[in-house]
Amino acid sequence: MTMVQLHYDSGLWFFDPANxxxxxxxxxxxxxxxxxxxxxxxVLVVDDEPTITETLVEILNGEGFDAMAASTGEAGxxxxxxxxxxxxxxxxxxxGMNGVEFGIRVRSLFPKCRIILFSGQTATVxxxxxxxxHGHEFEIVPKPxxxxxxxxxxxxxxxx
Amino acid sequence: MNESIAxxxxxxxxxxxxTALLCASAAFFAYDWTYARRSLLNRMSIEAQIIGYNCITPxxxxxxxxxxxxxxxxxxxxxxxxxxxYTPAGRFFAGYWRGAKMEGHLLPLPAPSQIRNRFPFDSxxxxxxxxxxxxxLVGTVYLRSDVGELIARxxxxxxxxxxxxxxxxxxxxxxxxxxxxxISSPIxxxxxxxxxxxxxxxxxxxxxxxxxxxxxxxxxNSFNSMLSEIQRRDAALQESEAQFRTLADSVPQLAWMxxxxxxxxxxxxxxxxxxxxxxxxMLGGGWESLHDSKTLPDVVKRWKASIQTGMRFEMVFPLRxxxxxxxxxxxIAAPLxxxxxxxxxxxxxxxxxxxxxxxxxxxxxxxxxxxxGRLAASIAHEINNPLEALANLLFLAKRQPSKSMNFLVxxxxxxxxxxxxxxxxxxxxxxxxxxxxxxxxxIADGVLALYDRKLRFKKISLIKRFSQDATICGFPGExxxxxxxxxxxxxxxxxxxxxxxxxxxxxxxFTAAGRPGVRFTILDNGPGIASEQMTKIFxxxxxxxxxxxxxxxxxxxxxxxxxxxxxIRVRSAVNHGRCGTAFSIFFPREMVQNEYLPAQxxxxxxG
Numbered sequence: 001m002t003m004v005q006l007h008y009d010s011g012l013w014f015f016d017p018a019n020x021x022x023x024x025x026x027x028x029x030x031x032x033x034x035x036x037x038x039x040x041x042x043v044l045v046v047d048d049e050p051t052i053t054e055t056l057v058e059i060l061n062g063e064g065f066d067a068m069a070a071s072t073g074e075a076g077x078x079x080x081x082x083x084x085x086x087x088x089x090x091x092x093x094x095x096g097m098n099g100v101e102f103g104i105r106v107r108s109l110f111p112k113c114r115i116i117l118f119s120g121q122t123a124t125v126x127x128x129x130x131x132x133x134h135g136h137e138f139e140i141v142p143k144p145x146x147x148x149x150x151x152x153x154x155x156x157x158x159x160x
Numbered sequence: 161m162n163e164s165i166a167x168x169x170x171x172x173x174x175x176x177x178x179t180a181l182l183c184a185s186a187a188f189f190a191y192d193w194t195y196a197r198r199s200l201l202n203r204m205s206i207e208a209q210i211i212g213y214n215c216i217t218p219x220x221x222x223x224x225x226x227x228x229x230x231x232x233x234x235x236x237x238x239x240x241x242x243x244x245x246y247t248p249a250g251r252f253f254a255g256y257w258r259g260a261k262m263e264g265h266l267l268p269l270p271a272p273s274q275i276r277n278r279f280p281f282d283s284x285x286x287x288x289x290x291x292x293x294x295x296x297l298v299g300t301v302y303l304r305s306d307v308g309e310l311i312a313r314x315x316x317x318x319x320x321x322x323x324x325x326x327x328x329x330x331x332x333x334x335x336x337x338x339x340x341x342x343i344s345s346p347i348x349x350x351x352x353x354x355x356x357x358x359x360x361x362x363x364x365x366x367x368x369x370x371x372x373x374x375x376x377x378x379x380x381n382s383f384n385s386m387l388s389e390i391q392r393r394d395a396a397l398q399e400s401e402a403q404f405r406t407l408a409d410s411v412p413q414l415a416w417m418x419x420x421x422x423x424x425x426x427x428x429x430x431x432x433x434x435x436x437x438x439x440x441x442m443l444g445g446g447w448e449s450l451h452d453s454k455t456l457p458d459v460v461k462r463w464k465a466s467i468q469t470g471m472r473f474e475m476v477f478p479l480r481x482x483x484x485x486x487x488x489x490x491x492i493a494a495p496l497x498x499x500x501x502x503x504x505x506x507x508x509x510x511x512x513x514x515x516x517x518x519x520x521x522x523x524x525x526x527x528x529x530x531x532x533g534r535l536a537a538s539i540a541h542e543i544n545n546p547l548e549a550l551a552n553l554l555f556l557a558k559r560q561p562s563k564s565m566n567f568l569v570x571x572x573x574x575x576x577x578x579x580x581x582x583x584x585x586x587x588x589x590x591x592x593x594x595x596x597x598x599x600x601x602x603i604a605d606g607v608l609a610l611y612d613r614k615l616r617f618k619k620i621s622l623i624k625r626f627s628q629d630a631t632i633c634g635f636p637g638e639x640x641x642x643x644x645x646x647x648x649x650x651x652x653x654x655x656x657x658x659x660x661x662x663x664x665x666x667x668x669x670f671t672a673a674g675r676p677g678v679r680f681t682i683l684d685n686g687p688g689i690a691s692e693q694m695t696k697i698f699x700x701x702x703x704x705x706x707x708x709x710x711x712x713x714x715x716x717x718x719x720x721x722x723x724x725x726x727x728i729r730v731r732s733a734v735n736h737g738r739c740g741t742a743f744s745i746f747f748p749r750e751m752v753q754n755e756y757l758p759a760q761x762x763x764x765x766x767g
Contacts, residue, residue: 048617049545051570055552062559093541095617120544144547147555 040066043154044085046076046102048094056089059147065154073097077105085113087154091143092119092127100127103138114157118143118150165344173336177328185321196313200239200305201277201285207237208289208301215245216291219253219299227254234258234303241284242267242304248297269302283307346376350383363391413509414479414489416447420503422467431510436482450480463493470495470503479510487514527716528641542581542610546574581610595633595751600643600678601626601664603636607643608662611651619657627665630678632747638720639747645717646682646743653686653741660684669727669746677726677748688734688741697730725751 043065045056053069060067068083070076074097076090088106092099103115117128120143128140141153211230218226227245234243234256244255246269257265270286277285284304291299353367366387367380408415408428414435415428424447432438435450451459455477466473473493478486493508553571557564604626608615615622632639650660660682667679689697696702698718721728725748732741 049549051549051574052545052552055549055556055567059552059555059559062556095614118548120541120548143544144551147552 040064041087041154042083042085043067044070044076044079044083044088044090046070046073046088046090046094046099048072048091052091056147056150060151060154063151073099073102073105076102080106080109084110087114087116087157089116089118089150089154092117098127100131100136100138104131104134104136107136115139116141116153118145120144165347166340169339169344170333170336173332173339174329177332178325181321181325181328185317185324189317189321192313192317193310196310197277200307200309201287203237204240204285204287204303204305205289207234207240208287208303211243211245211303212289212291212299212301215254215301216293216298219245219247219291220293224254228256230254231256237305239305239309240303241306242302244302245291246300246302248299250300253299267302267304269300342372343376346370346380350380353383357387363387363394411509413511415507415509418493418506418508420467420495420505422463422506434481435479452478452480452486466493467506473506473508476513487512488517489513524716524719539581539610542613543578546577550574550578595635597631597633598636598639599628600630600632600639600680600747601628603640604643604662604664604680607640607647610644611647614651615660618651618654620651620654621657621659623659623661625661625663625665630664630666632678632724632749633751634724634747638723642717642720642745643680645713646745649713650682650684650686650741654684655686658685667746669748671727675748677746679744679746681742681744683740683742685740688739689730689732690734691732694730694732721745721747724748 041064043060045053045060045067046069047053047056048071050071053071057067057069068079068085070079072094073090076088077097088103090099090102094102097105099117099119103117106113106115116139118141128138131138139153141150211234214230215227218224218230231243231245231254234240235258238258240256241258242256244267245253247253250269252266255266270288272288275286275288276282284306287301287303287305289301289303290297291301350367353365357363357365366384369380370377405428409430411428412430414431416424416431417426418424423445424442427439427442431442437446437450441449448456448460459475459477462475463473465471472495473491476488476490479489480486489510490513491508491510493506495503496505496507498504550571553567553574557567557571560567604624608622608624647662654660662683663679663681665679666676668674668676697714699715702715718728727746729744729746730741731744733739
């Protein structure tokens with residue numbers, strides 16, 4: 001069993017910056033299994049469409065996840081510390097910070113966090129290939145995606 | 161005075177010498193004449209006194225024969241023609257006559273006042289001399305003399321004068337000939353040279369120096385150096401002309417020159433190369449034959465207007481090449497003015513813009529495609545988002561039958577949104593080949609529906625003033641693109657909670673023609689456009705949004721407006737607290753069939 005380098009304080013999980021959570025990078029699935037054993041998988045949904053975030057949060061909560069919504073990348077970043085998501089599902093084309101930029105920022109702060117981008121338009125391809133040039137690979141799913149497929153995809157990553 | 165300088169000089173010489181001679185002669189003559197007359201009268205007086213002295217005794221003793229003998233002595237003086245002695249009572253006593261003709265002819269003793277002795281009024285001179293003995297008058301001598309002596313003297317004088325005149329005349333002629341050699345002949349040669357130069361335009365001729373150092377030599381030197389200066393200037397002129405020709409032949413444009421009255425008189429080599437004409441064919445308005453008959457009247461009209469007003473000529477028109485095909489040329493002609501500002505000639509160039517036009521068309525096409533692509537992407541986003549929401553809502557409705565009603569109502573709203581977007585956006589892909597009648601307000605509504613989400617997101621308040629009878633003829637897809645470009649620009653420029661005003665109304669154009677049509681005005685309260693950017697915003701590839709814009713949006717907008725024969729105006733203010741930009745587009749109600757309508761765009765900046 002891998003050590004979980006997070007500490008729990010007043011109902012919130014923190015990670016210690018002095019001890020980077022390299023263990024997750026070595027064995028992310030193991031880490032997630034550990035988390036899933038201890039608590040529900042946390043999913044952050046970022047999209048500028050309120051209908052999408054509201055429905056997805058409701059669906060995911062109904063499926064046994066702990067889901068939370070953010071309407072922009074900036075809002076998503078500020079909730080990272082408190083929410084500590086295991087998985088982030090983010091729209092790509094958003095006002096302000098776009099999904100790829102948001103994903104890169106999250107990676108630099110929480111390398112263990114799984115990031116799934118979902119996008120409704122082809123312009124995303126350019127953003128992704130730009131990101132790839134800088135060494136950033138993201139999982140990408142097209143919009144619209146059936147909720148059961150999205151759930152299956154999240155679960156696949158969690159293991160079992 | 162049409163005489164030559166040589167003749168004038170000779171005449172002057174002769175007149176001067178003859179006049180001098182005559183004056184001198186007249187003075188001598190007058191002096192000599194006076195002297196001769198006086199000496200004649202003196203001699204007569206002395207002779208009369210001698211006769212009187214010798215006749216005292218005969219008078220006292222009343223012996224006329226003795227007196228007669230004394231008088232006979234007058235024979236020695238040939239000029240005396242009459243001599244007589246009278247008694248104090250005035251009675252004739254004794255007499256002498258020369259020649260028999262006057263023999264015995266007695267003359268009365270004249271009173272002294274009657275004696276004047278003036279030649280030539282008196283043909284004879286008279287002397288009356290009283291004879292005294294012991295202060296008692298005993299008789300009077302009366303002598304008369306002819307003036308033959310004086311006449312002879314006069315004759316000899318005139319002879320001498322004649323000879324002297326002839327001699328001096330000869331001398332004057334010789335002197336004047338010498339003077340002519342020295343003075344007038346170089347001047348004559350100078351005149352001859354000048355005549356030769358002006359006749360042959362040969363400035364290489366030079367005058368031989370005379371060898372002397374007088375004013376004539378100075379004149380000849382100056383003349384020669386003037387010729388050298390003219391030659392030097394000619395050479396410089398020819399060189400600059402050659403440079404100009406070389407330059408004019410090496411520019412890629414066709415070039416030409418016209419007189420101030422508009423007659424074209426010179427063309428560069430490229431003109432002849434392109435048109436396949438000869439200089440002879442271009443004489444007298446030959447250029448008109450190279451024009452399309454459709455555009456020629458307009459070209460001639462505007463050319464004449466330029467010549468009348470002196471305004472620069474600028475126009476695009478086709479010119480026929482030697483292979484018979486027409487190519488489009490941008491023609492610019494500017495007047496060359498002299499120091500007084502009056503036009504000396506016109507210099508014009510024709511630039512082949514066919515390739516440029518093709519490239520611009522291609523660019524326009526590709527930008528239209530790119531714009532369509534961007535539009536398609538944003539449409540995909542607009543549709544896929546509600547589809548995603550729809551999928552989620554249906555999933556939830558199935559999972560939570562108790563709450564399914566709420567989910568289905570929301571799902572219906574999402575479906576309506578999809579339907580709305582497709583209805584408005586499909587027009588972007590469907591365009592007609594001929595202009596159709598359309599409502600600008602309806603198109604604007606469709607465009608705003610597309611940007612509804614962005615407007616809501618930025619919390620922009622929209623003020624619409626749409627007139628419902630604002631209809632024009634045109635291409636709906638292109639008008640939609642124009643409006644979409646301006647709306648997108650305005651939204652991007654505006655801050656959160658900005659105000660966007662859009663007005664559409666029937667209007668007339670702000671020009672003399674005042675065509676009827678529709679004016680679309682969009683006003684944002686963004687930061688405004690600085691005046692130095694204002695001139696560039698319609699240029700292709702000019703962008704202030706490097707990462708998101710292609711810099712072709714406004715350029716394409718202007719092109720589309722131009723295609724609809726409309727005009728576009730921009731006003732912008734960058735003042736803090738009172739900033740914003742207003743684009744105003746006028747679309748004419750009907751388009752006129754004319755390819756060569758000039759472009760109309762104006763950009764203004766407000767302080």
